[in-house]
Amino acid sequence: MKLLSFVLFAALPLTTQAASKINVIGATEDLAAIAREIGGDNVTVDSIAKGYQDPHFVEPKPSFILKLQKADVLLTVGLQLEIGWLPPLITQSRNPKIQVAGPGYIDMSRFSQILEIPSGPVSRAQGDVHPMGNPHYWLDPDNGRRMAKGLADKFSSMQPENAAAFAQRYADFDKRLTAAEKGWEAKMAPYKGRKVITYHRSWPNFAERFGMDVVDYVEPKPGIPPTPQHTLDVENLMKRDGVKLILVEPYFDLKTPNKIAADVGGQVVVLMPSVGGNKEATSYFQLFDYDINLLVNAFSKFK
Numbered sequence: 001m002k003l004l005s006f007v008l009f010a011a012l013p014l015t016t017q018a019a020s021k022i023n024v025i026g027a028t029e030d031l032a033a034i035a036r037e038i039g040g041d042n043v044t045v046d047s048i049a050k051g052y053q054d055p056h057f058v059e060p061k062p063s064f065i066l067k068l069q070k071a072d073v074l075l076t077v078g079l080q081l082e083i084g085w086l087p088p089l090i091t092q093s094r095n096p097k098i099q100v101a102g103p104g105y106i107d108m109s110r111f112s113q114i115l116e117i118p119s120g121p122v123s124r125a126q127g128d129v130h131p132m133g134n135p136h137y138w139l140d141p142d143n144g145r146r147m148a149k150g151l152a153d154k155f156s157s158m159q160p161e162n163a164a165a166f167a168q169r170y171a172d173f174d175k176r177l178t179a180a181e182k183g184w185e186a187k188m189a190p191y192k193g194r195k196v197i198t199y200h201r202s203w204p205n206f207a208e209r210f211g212m213d214v215v216d217y218v219e220p221k222p223g224i225p226p227t228p229q230h231t232l233d234v235e236n237l238m239k240r241d242g243v244k245l246i247l248v249e250p251y252f253d254l255k256t257p258n259k260i261a262a263d264v265g266g267q268v269v270v271l272m273p274s275v276g277g278n279k280e281a282t283s284y285f286q287l288f289d290y291d292i293n294l295l296v297n298a299f300s301k302f303k
């Protein structure tokens with residue numbers, strides 16, 4: 001009983017302080033990172049999926065429900081990326097603000113340019129985890145910019161008294177991002193058009209932006225593990241076209257990529273698809289710094 005009173009007493013001042021800030025929860029660390037850039041001191045930001053986890057498959061925990069109970073805003077990637085784990089957590093939070101029709105539920109895909117939108121009917125029964133277009137769109141910095149603008153507008157509508165501060169932070173983010181993009185593009189320019197294999201279809205936005213040509217995937221379909229026949233097809237394609245790099249997200253088994261690399265004389269590169277995937281990529285800017293440095297280093301070893 002004594003302990004309980006202490007906890008309640010200690011928690012009170014914190015709750016009062018936090019009430020003036022918008023409490024933002026990102027379904028992923030990428031979205032949280034952009035919210036931090038734009039929200040600054042006017043928001044508190046936390047996230048659910050960690051950057052080193054496959055965002056399609058996150059194991060739900062009771063602590064996630066606690067986070068959602070206190071949220072004013074929930075940022076989702078959308079396009080069914082989180083369909084396997086987030087909807088029950090939202091329901092169980094019983095927080096009306098962040099239910100799908102609530103004022104604080106923000107699907108960030110609506111601000112972004114989406115690639116690979118299927119033209120025909122697609123069902124998850126076929127195993128495709130990208131039935132509404134590619135959900136890994138945050139890997140083009142221009143989509144980061146669009147999401148930042150969307151958040152600046154949203155935060156301003158929630159806190160009109162701080163609209164100037166949000167606009168200022170967006171302008172500053174835009175300026176820093178524009179400068180960083182020039183550097184990233186210059187580093188990647190010598191390798192424009194280089195062909196690569198990726199494990200999952202995580203990189204179409206990144207590839208389009210930075211001039212990489214993704215010619216096939218270790219997965220036969222998004223979300224479907226490698227098969228011997230498909231692996232053989234990938235190896236034959238790599239040998240035919242002289243493709244050397246296999247880019248793998250940190251949460252996939254390296255067994256098949258390593259076998260392919262050994263068979264074709266290529267190299268596996270573990271590329272980071274999300275902020276927080278490791279200690280070197282803890283901001284939206286550092287994510288691109290990290291990946292582009294890895295890629296440039298790997299590309300430079302092969303013609």
Ligand SMILES: [Zn+2]
Binds near residue numbers: 056130
């Ligand atoms: Zn995916």
